[in-house]
Amino acid sequence: MKALVLRGPNSFAVEDVEDPSPGPFEVLCKVERIGICGTDVHMVQGHYDMWPAYYPFIPGHEWSGEIVELGEGASEFGWEVGHRVAGSSHAGCMQCKTCIGGRYNLCLNYGKSGIHSHYGHTEQGAYADYVVHNIRSIFRLPDGMSYDLGAVTDPASIALHCANRGGVAAGDTVAVIGAGPVGILAAEAARSLGAGRVIVAARGARLSVVDEFGFEVFDTNTASGLEAFRKLAPLGADVVLDAAGTPYTVPMAIEMLARGGRCSTVGIPTDAVEIPMAPLVLDELELVGSRAVAGEMQPTLDFIADDRIRAGKIITHRFPLDEFARALEVTEKRIDGAMKVLIDMSNG
Ligand SMILES: [Zn+2]
Ligand SMILES: [Zn+2]
Incomplete structure (x- = not known):
């Protein structure tokens, strides 16, 4: 698949990489849209010690897409190939004290691969044709909601x-x-x-x-x-x-x-x-x-669906993945009144 690969601060390119495959309670999704987050700008420039957790790394965490493959056990929770979803970045371990208390954004096992994932930060993100997510970190788009709106659900x-x-x-x-x-x-x-x-x-x-x-x-x-x-x-x-x-x-x-x-x-x-x-x-x-989210994805989808949160109004630009460098520059320098810039995977 095609993916944006970060190799170090300010060093990135769109490359061909191996397709990921879903493990237990995970799904493989075809990515449709990814929003560029302020965090992505800092991450690409190497401003954080903790993110990305390693190089080479595929960032991106504000995305929408469609399930194309189910990992073991996903269907038991009602997931099907063809479901349209929005992604959220934190998949807590759901075993530690804070996860059990509902605050999985503060998981005590943060960053421990195989138990906890912070997609686009410590685990592969969504600037790619395909991304794997735990079923805890995907949410179904209401019927008729566009992929554009799905991709701005995470920041909302x-x-x-x-x-x-x-x-x-x-x-x-x-x-x-x-x-x-x-x-x-x-x-x-x-x-x-x-x-x-x-x-x-x-x-x-x-x-x-x-x-x-x-x-x-x-x-x-x-x-x-x-x-x-x-x-x-x-x-x-x-x-x-x-x-x-x-x-x-x-x-x-x-x-x-x-x-x-x-x-x-x-x-x-x-x-x-x-x-x-x-x-x-x-x-x-x-x-x-206030860190990330702890249960707000579903209510946010509901608020966006009936226009109480007018998230679509913040989208100002769309670029294909091949033009990521330009998209990043437009975001960082707020060129042409840029607010939320989307990468459109269906285009190019
Ligand atoms: Zn973000
Ligand atoms: Zn936990």
């Missing part, structure tokens, strides 16, 4: 998990920092959970993206950005969802919180972050991390 589920970790409740004022794909999807998730108001912090070209989605917006690129936010929400936000996770945004999120508020942060900072402890203590603020 991560956004929904972030909103769940923030404890968004009906009527809450929710602020979102960052208007890239995850930020916009987090705003959509907050609204689908019943937020009263959703206010998004953005800058540059992405101010108009927020506008198109119909959320309230303020510009973080000006000195008066926070002032503008306080005019919109004098008491602060009940929940802040930080989709950026930078040394600049985490302290800003804490400043934006209402007394007793909670910030859920999903960006992985590569630099040290200073936390303003005085307001955290005196206003009983909460700061929580």
